[in-house]
Amino acid sequence: MNVSRRPFLLMTSAAILGSSMMAIAQPSAFQGDWFATLDVGAARLRLRLNIADGPRVTLFSIDQGNTPIPASSIRVDGAKLRVEWQVLGASYEGTLANGAIAGTFTQGQAFSLTFTRNAAATTPAVILPLTAQRLAAHRQKAGAPALIAAARAPNGRGLTLVDGQRMVGNPAPATPADKWHMGSCTKSMTAALVARLAETGRVSWTDTVGSVLGSSIPGMRDEYRNAGFLHLLSHRSGLPGNIPITELTRFPRENADAREDRKRYAAIALQSTPDGPREKHFEYSNSGYVVAGAMLEAKCGEPWEALVRRHLFEPLGMTGAGFGAPGTQGLNDQPSGHNVGATGTLSPFPPGSPVTDNPAVIGPAGRIHATAADILIYLEAHARKSAFLSADSWKRLHTSPFGGTYALGWERRGESIWHNGSNTLWYAEMQADPVRGTVAMAAANDGRLGNVQPVVDTALKEALAAVS
Numbered sequence: 001m002n003v004s005r006r007p008f009l010l011m012t013s014a015a016i017l018g019s020s021m022m023a024i025a026q027p028s029a030f031q032g033d034w035f036a037t038l039d040v041g042a043a044r045l046r047l048r049l050n051i052a053d054g055p056r057v058t059l060f061s062i063d064q065g066n067t068p069i070p071a072s073s074i075r076v077d078g079a080k081l082r083v084e085w086q087v088l089g090a091s092y093e094g095t096l097a098n099g100a101i102a103g104t105f106t107q108g109q110a111f112s113l114t115f116t117r118n119a120a121a122t123t124p125a126v127i128l129p130l131t132a133q134r135l136a137a138h139r140q141k142a143g144a145p146a147l148i149a150a151a152r153a154p155n156g157r158g159l160t161l162v163d164g165q166r167m168v169g170n171p172a173p174a175t176p177a178d179k180w181h182m183g184s185c186t187k188s189m190t191a192a193l194v195a196r197l198a199e200t201g202r203v204s205w206t207d208t209v210g211s212v213l214g215s216s217i218p219g220m221r222d223e224y225r226n227a228g229f230l231h232l233l234s235h236r237s238g239l240p241g242n243i244p245i246t247e248l249t250r251f252p253r254e255n256a257d258a259r260e261d262r263k264r265y266a267a268i269a270l271q272s273t274p275d276g277p278r279e280k281h282f283e284y285s286n287s288g289y290v291v292a293g294a295m296l297e298a299k300c301g302e303p304w305e306a307l308v309r310r311h312l313f314e315p316l317g318m319t320g321a322g323f324g325a326p327g328t329q330g331l332n333d334q335p336s337g338h339n340v341g342a343t344g345t346l347s348p349f350p351p352g353s354p355v356t357d358n359p360a361v362i363g364p365a366g367r368i369h370a371t372a373a374d375i376l377i378y379l380e381a382h383a384r385k386s387a388f389l390s391a392d393s394w395k396r397l398h399t400s401p402f403g404g405t406y407a408l409g410w411e412r413r414g415e416s417i418w419h420n421g422s423n424t425l426w427y428a429e430m431q432a433d434p435v436r437g438t439v440a441m442a443a444a445n446d447g448r449l450g451n452v453q454p455v456v457d458t459a460l461k462e463a464l465a466a467v468s
Helices: 012-016 132-142 183-200 209-213 229-233 259-270 286-300 304-316 360-366 372-383 391-397 449-467
Strands: 032-039 044-052 056-061 068-070 073-077 080-085 090-097 100-107 109-116 146-152 158-164 179-181 337-340 346-349 368-371 411-413 416-421 427-432 439-444
Touching (some): 044 109, 090 109, 132 146, 132 449, 146 372, 158 372, 183 229, 183 286, 183 368, 183 372, 183 391, 183 416, 183 427, 209 259, 229 286, 304 360, 372 427, 372 439, 427 449
Antiparallel strands (some): 032 044, 032 109, 056 068, 073 080, 080 090, 100 109, 146 158, 179 368, 411 416, 416 427, 427 439
């Protein structure tokens, strides 16, 4: 299993990456804005493609934050256009004819896609309030075993809806009280933990990787020594996204005390060549969060898991939150993660399976599970800037310290803060609006991102519409 993957089409934080371009020529007929709707079966995503002189190509997914995503490579050959977005693992090949660019968008699978000059395609889609019937239809269209969505508004209006089964091949239904793996949504919780510990004086925002871990990692590269929590939590430390998979798979899947593993992981990461200069370069990095976790453990003398439980879960009343895949081996007491198995069909990976989650060392980057009620409690603390943290700490967590749209464990989407996560067996999203005070989460126990990301995103938006 790979570490947390990006959802279908985009994880908008990746849009900060720059582009490297190669081109033969660009007819002026290509320049300007083009619009299309990508039909992925479970949802329809409105896209805008801006082609400027250079050439420079930027993609906007209107229904997923509308954040600019620069192309990583561009080739124009007469009437033919080929564009790649390395950060998305996606490409588009099209031919210009009769005032349209007709071609194929590829991201895991191929989709026919035609761009036109019709700006009416940017008209905001009508978001209908979520109902039990709509949630069931979304789940069935995606083919996911189970789908949950929950939301709450400051006036007390709320809903929690769930549809489907905990595990394929077993009739036990998923319930509103079940636990869901949140993947990289964990990152904002690690950032909140840093803020909480900074307020008590156990750590400082001015702590650096070198000052905390330098003595235990003598081979640390100089480029990382002055990186601090702000760099690590905003993906601006220069660290690559992950350590090599051959190194990651050597770490145990479960470990009651992963402190030594995190030191070893940090040593591998901090001895690697930077992907770019600190502060100026954005690189979505699970490694950055593992290093931050190792710093917390070195300063506080306790495992990250114990710190999160004592300083985040318990004060907020997140009684159903925990670590790794939820559930008990041999019992179908919680949803199980799913993906395509050896037989080529959707298969469950229940507790006790050889693979149920990423290795325990990854914890600070993406290994928390929780109930929908837990997540709403957590989101409300952010949306309403509760007394859990000071006003200054909330502002720090929700601010992009070095530019761009990524704050500390959060992607900024206009007035809202948002994040998603997947360990390739689950997919989840969460969102909080500090202006309106509304919060929502949605998740599926299915890691096939092309199938479930659109419906989870739709369920999240419709849940918010239902309580607004």
